Amino acid sequence: MAEIVISNIVKSFTDRQRNADILAVDNVSLTINDHDFVCLLGPSGCGKSTLLNMIAGFDKPTSGRIEVGGVVVQKPGADRGVVFQQPTLMPWLNVADNVAFHLKLSGIRKAERRARAQEFIDLVGLKGFEAHFPSELSGGMNQRVGIARALLMNPRVILMDEPFAALDAQTKIEMQEELVQIWQRIRCTIVFVTHSVDEALLLGNRIAVMSRRPGRIRDYFDFDMPRPRDVTSPEFNEAKRRVLGLIRDESRMSRQAA
Ligand SMILES: Nc1ncnc2c1ncn2[C@@H]1O[C@H](COP(=O)(O)OP(=O)(O)OP(=O)(O)O)[C@@H](O)[C@H]1O
Ligand SMILES: [Mg+2]
Structure with a gap:
């Protein structure tokens, strides 16, 4: 079933300083199915965050439309959880209260907030840290709080914008493995932005390769390699060669056009 349908999206920004439009x-156009793990892969500045923000409803397209669960996106909603590159936690709230933040806004009582938050705190491996404040946690742990907070609302879709970019290599690998396990368990749809070919191929079951700005979809393909994926295997390297080939073609074309 199609969960997200992105149709002919164009987005330009007005650069008032320079009196010009940036496309x-x-x-x-992309169709993302229920329970897909789609990685949006592209170079810096190609419009990945812009596209994700439009799916989230933070920003509006210049033209075209985006539907989530059959409804045209007009504004942010509880059906879409968002995880950013830097965790946007409230520094004055502890882990449990950060995770349950949206429930408080909905007027749900403390005992129920705590009980519902606990399930997701356990899921992301933060049991025992409920009373810690963000400043007392590592970057990876803060990012886990952000993921738990997004999952708590039981969204149909989780939108992730380079959530592991600031982490060290080892923590990143742990978090990537955990994310795949969470996705397999709760069967949500994930759209994950990255500029890393390895990360896209490690996580996604569908990969959308974007061009340089203005962002276009160069390729959108299924990647059904069994999990856990061995990044040193011939199958992984074959897929990597294909993606790197696309990226190389793209660089050649933009050099010729310059
Ligand atoms: N609010 C804005 N106003 C003007 N221009 C913008 C705005 N947001 C993004 N842009 C421009 O749109 C283009 C795409 O930006 P975007 O942040 O989506 O890229 P990205 O692919 O997420 O890059 P990165 O990997 O570096 O995060 C860039 O050229 C950027 O300068
Ligand atoms: Mg970005």
């Missing part, structure tokens, strides 16, 4: 996303 960030150019005619992107």
